[in-house]
Amino acid sequence: MISIKDVHKSFTNNNVLQGVNMEIAKGESMVIIGGSGTGKSVLLKCILGLENPDSGKITLDGKETNKGDRDVFLARFGMLFQNAALFDSLSVWQNVAFRLMRGPNKISKNDARDIAIEKLRRVGLKPEVGEKFPAELSGGMQKRVGLARAIAAKPEIIFFDEPTTGLDPIMAGVINELIREIVVEMGATALTITHDMSSVRSIADKVTMLHDGQVQWSGKIHELENTGNPYLEQFINGHAVGPIEAVR
């Protein structure tokens, strides 16, 4: 279980996270929603250890993630970045097999390549794609490769940062479906940050809304409609007028 307790984080004079509290149970698919600049990505980076919180605690199964051997935690994580973040200098299969060929549990190049091809197939890509370089792929294909890389080492917890941003609605639907299928198939815990409501409805077991660096609402996916929470209702209905001020 991931537990986030009273986490604060600020950059110069900008208080991004102002006491975030959240719990994500094992095997649960949690989606964090919220407008741009509400601290979703910063929270994700704090959980991954890419940023250190100013105060508060983030624990995984009772152990603080920013203390002790970080590699032990990272070995349990998989991550799909917003723009896939594939390594330009490596071929697609080398990107997917990156973690498999390095570290204490590294496997042979041929075995890693076989696993990479299998994972590419799992996300709907042909084995020939493995020989290409990321720059030769479309945005949707890059996302799929990023997903294949995230699941290659069979992580227990997978993070998805804006998985459908920049994709057309059909490709977004394909990615949402793949995420849902893979998370269920692997029995993994998933944490997704997005402001795409179709993603929320496809992926989430539980939804948390962040606003001004704090949790504004949290509940199960079936509780999302008619909550009476004006912030949440404005966000999911996409109204320009309401308690959330749009930055113009």
Add this chain to the structure above:
Amino acid sequence: MDNINIMNRFLGSIGFSVLAFCTTIGRIMIFACRAISHIFRPPYYGREVLTQFMQIGFYSLPVVGLTALFTGAALALQIYSGGARFSAESVVPSIVAIGMVRELGPVLGGLMVAGRVSSSIAAELGTMRVTEQIDALVTLSTNPMKYLIVPRLLAATFAMPILVAVGDTIGILGGYLVGTGRLGFNSTNYLKNTIDFMEIGDVTSGLAKAAVFGFIIALMGCYHGYNSGRGAQGVGRATINAVVSASVMILAANYILTEVFF
């Protein structure tokens, strides 16, 4: 009152600039120490070092070779012209050789490689930072310091002396071609004078300088690229800062090392 305010603001801006400069130097030192500490700790990425060695060393050969060739040739003409004023034309071969090996080879080679390599490292790492590839490395349990920075530092530090040795030879060849073809030197005498007056210390001091310059070139490229700001503008600024700071540091380090080897 207005004059006092203007003076305060003026002094304040000077103080701010000095503090910013000291902060940057401190950050570069910490970055360098962290990188050096990772050189001695596993895992090691030998293949990455080799790839960077090819990128930094082998592909810089044409630019260093051409720079050295024309510098050696021009140096021969200048020394002949100056030496003729006090009937010392015969010093051309030895001065060309010593000038190239001790000073011009490492400095001009360093500046040319700084332009080519510092900018390329800063742009590559800056783009990796902006597109979250560096964050992705961390999430894949790979330390970016070990995987990205250390191979570039090692490759540049070891490639530069080899590049400069090749450049020195080509520079001396440039002087030889002008000396024998244009200034009427006898080929055998030119080569004899070149070799006779050169000492082993001349060569080693030049190569030691080259190694230090190689480290500076990679360090500046890596530091500015790794800490690049957001967007295309951030990467552009990182590239400019890398080239400018590497060039200035090469010239400053050249003076210090010349004092050491003097």
